[in-house]
Amino acid sequence: MYETNTFNNVNEDTQNYKLITKLVNIGKSMSAEKNTGNLLSMILSECMLITNSDAGSIYIKVSMNDIDYLQFTVTQNNSISINLKKSFVPINYDSIAGYTALSKKIFNFNNMDDIFTSLGISHDSSFDKKNKYKTANMLSLPMKNVKNDVIGVMQLLNKKKNPNSTISDTSICSDIVIPYTNEEANIVASLASQAAILLERSKLYSDINLLLETFAESLVTTLDQRDPATAGHSTRVAKMSVKLAHAVNNSKLHAFTSIFFSEYEIKELFFASLLHDVGKIGVREHILLKESRLSKSEIEALKYKFMCLELLLKEKQRNKTISPQEIVILESANRYYEFVLSINYKGFITDAELELISEINRMNYIDENGVTKIELLPPHVLESLSVRKGNLTPTERTAIESHATFTEQILKEISWTKELKNVSNIAANHHERINGTGYPKGLVGASISMQSRIISIADIFDAMTASDRPYKCALPTDKALSILQADAKSNYLDSDLVNLFISEKIYDIER
Numbered sequence: 001m002y003e004t005n006t007f008n009n010v011n012e013d014t015q016n017y018k019l020i021t022k023l024v025n026i027g028k029s030m031s032a033e034k035n036t037g038n039l040l041s042m043i044l045s046e047c048m049l050i051t052n053s054d055a056g057s058i059y060i061k062v063s064m065n066d067i068d069y070l071q072f073t074v075t076q077n078n079s080i081s082i083n084l085k086k087s088f089v090p091i092n093y094d095s096i097a098g099y100t101a102l103s104k105k106i107f108n109f110n111n112m113d114d115i116f117t118s119l120g121i122s123h124d125s126s127f128d129k130k131n132k133y134k135t136a137n138m139l140s141l142p143m144k145n146v147k148n149d150v151i152g153v154m155q156l157l158n159k160k161k162n163p164n165s166t167i168s169d170t171s172i173c174s175d176i177v178i179p180y181t182n183e184e185a186n187i188v189a190s191l192a193s194q195a196a197i198l199l200e201r202s203k204l205y206s207d208i209n210l211l212l213e214t215f216a217e218s219l220v221t222t223l224d225q226r227d228p229a230t231a232g233h234s235t236r237v238a239k240m241s242v243k244l245a246h247a248v249n250n251s252k253l254h255a256f257t258s259i260f261f262s263e264y265e266i267k268e269l270f271f272a273s274l275l276h277d278v279g280k281i282g283v284r285e286h287i288l289l290k291e292s293r294l295s296k297s298e299i300e301a302l303k304y305k306f307m308c309l310e311l312l313l314k315e316k317q318r319n320k321t322i323s324p325q326e327i328v329i330l331e332s333a334n335r336y337y338e339f340v341l342s343i344n345y346k347g348f349i350t351d352a353e354l355e356l357i358s359e360i361n362r363m364n365y366i367d368e369n370g371v372t373k374i375e376l377l378p379p380h381v382l383e384s385l386s387v388r389k390g391n392l393t394p395t396e397r398t399a400i401e402s403h404a405t406f407t408e409q410i411l412k413e414i415s416w417t418k419e420l421k422n423v424s425n426i427a428a429n430h431h432e433r434i435n436g437t438g439y440p441k442g443l444v445g446a447s448i449s450m451q452s453r454i455i456s457i458a459d460i461f462d463a464m465t466a467s468d469r470p471y472k473c474a475l476p477t478d479k480a481l482s483i484l485q486a487d488a489k490s491n492y493l494d495s496d497l498v499n500l501f502i503s504e505k506i507y508d509i510e511r
Helices: 002-032 036-051 097-102 112-119 127-131 181-226 233-248 262-275 278-282 296-318 324-344 351-361 378-383 394-412 422-426 450-465 477-489 496-502
Strands: 053-064 067-077 089-092 105-109 138-144 150-159 362-364 374-377
Touching: 002 181, 036 053, 036 067, 036 150, 036 181, 053 097, 053 351, 067 150, 089 097, 097 105, 097 112, 097 150, 105 112, 138 181, 150 181, 181 233, 181 262, 181 278, 233 262, 233 450, 233 496, 262 422, 262 450, 278 296, 278 394, 296 324, 296 378, 324 351, 351 378, 351 450, 394 422, 422 450, 450 477, 450 496, 477 496
Parallel strands: none
Antiparallel strands: 053 067, 053 150, 067 089, 105 138, 138 150, 362 374
């Protein structure tokens, strides 16, 4: 007798140890899961497994128009296939789930007739009839958080003698189904409450992530107001960057076999690409918004100078004191002024045009008082007009390029989570080039991260194809893609990424 009891005790201890170990492992798995849907499926599966349940469902509490409902969120059934439809159950005493949520109690129904006896309501058998299934018994449990608030309800159905049995509307359930024990109810209730706490943590994580995303998007939208001509640029770059990262993950090409972006790396890329130009907040507005070589005020000043010059020379001509050289200047003054206007918005200046600028620069005159020598083209105006390509002087270009450094400085001040720690570095390096000709650090090759290379391609493409701006016309897509290919061939951009960008039509996004 003593030996038999000892054996039974040892066997019971072994079973308890296995159960405790399993519960610990379940807890670890649930704690590591961040995705709410996966977490719900996981907890339901484990609770069904522990109790040998054939089926189960989870309802999550939601509010709509200040009224609380239970949303039918997750369901599993080992005997039949179910197409989940996310229906809503009012939280009241008219349903088992609603009753469980309001009472905060565990209900263990050994058979479905017990429901009316215990709660005064009948089991809704419409699901069973529709799916040719039979619900024989049920465990209905509230999912409570640390404040003892119910955030959901779990229901387990049909505890089976044999886990491999299947149940239908023709089954003799007394041969297949056995009652849930109180111990099982307590274990599952504990797991359900742990899941509730983790769900709230997951929701908090999602809410914080959403807060960060919307804050970043709002910041970018605000910055866009400084330069409406480039509005939407950062959002489009972010869309293309994330799309290209997913394309890398899905690619079977040899170039990408060793590269895979995790969920957090893609999230890093999203924030880095969305905020890649945030440093432009540190660039003076007259430079950032410069649309032409000369500003309106500079053009006005130049116009005044040409008018004064023309009046002065005409006066000399009337007084017959004008020199042959001044006659040439008088005859050319209007042409010179029109020439300056014509090149003010021009994208590229030819050698001949540069020479004509120099010719105008050599012109000067004495003011009407005959005292002050006046330059038609002061040094800063001459420098602006002499820019061969674009409209920025070397000094202004340096100021614009400083935005990459400002971006890194600004983003480094944000307390990013561990998973997003590289955002500032990725964003700051979007103007680096594979051959080392980029800025601000002049990085070469492998020292430029894949995320930064991705942003570079999306940034350049969008800058070329964005809607017409005062200082440039939008390029057609095929022309922009040809330029990307040329840049890749010149080792400015990652050629593998450029080819993938083109072949997968990453540029085809909603604008």
